[in-house]
Amino acid sequence: MGKKVLIVEDEIFVALEIEQIVEDAGFTVGAIAADRAAALESADNCDIALVDLNLRDGPTGPQIGMELASRHGIRVIYVTANPAQIGDASVAALGVITKPFRAQSISAALKLAATEKPDLLAAEIAGFTPFPPPGSWNAMESRG
Template sequence: MADTPDLRVMIVEDQAILAMELELVLTDAGCDVVGCAMDREGAFAIGDRERPDLALVDVNLLDGMTGPQIAHRLVQEYGTAVVFLTANPEQIPEGFAGALGAVSKPFDEMTIRAVVAFARQFIFHKTVGQAPRRFRLAPWLKTPPRDIAPH
């Protein structure tokens, strides 16, 4: 990993135990966790301050179904790559709000590590690798390479 910069990651998850577990896995995977939020307001504050490379965002948070709004803003304003974490994949909006894809809960450490490696390749090399197992790739990433950047 010496040839790529640390991946700056934000966690947006309202289950504190799960957020802490994610932070441990991400740190162990060589990521710099720049903040954890439980709702839209907290996510926007961290996003504004830290400009993360990657955000793992639960779809349904303490303040409701705000995950897609958070994803859209992070992607549009900061170019942050977003991965949804959700127990209800049907709640992901069409087009994935610019997110790279989604992981269904419950998930394991190996899945998170694979998703981080996938996101790292996309962020730093602008290429789309093989989607990890248990990772639902966003429809916009299945388009021809010239259309990879979200609009």
């Protein structure tokens, strides 16, 4: 696949578990970062980011996701036990995987993120909740 994944997670055992899942799914881990500074420093050459919300430097995950998407063009997937904390930062992400996660959820979400035009509304991945593209709420409500 050739895509590099940035893992933004401050709990080392969780980060190592995610790293193994990423590699088993056929992707390369570009870096593991435990805070905002390390995540942004490691963003170059990464294509996808798995981002926890509460990190070593506090609840910086949503802002990290926004910056990774806007400044680096990285496809962001939040991996968190607290999806309600994402708030407005959901506009920068493809979706969220809720902790505790399943390896299959991360693997499938990565494969979805690696496609050129991911059809997130049709995605049926257990444990993955896609965010609609910005401006699509009205279209979703009209289908209703």
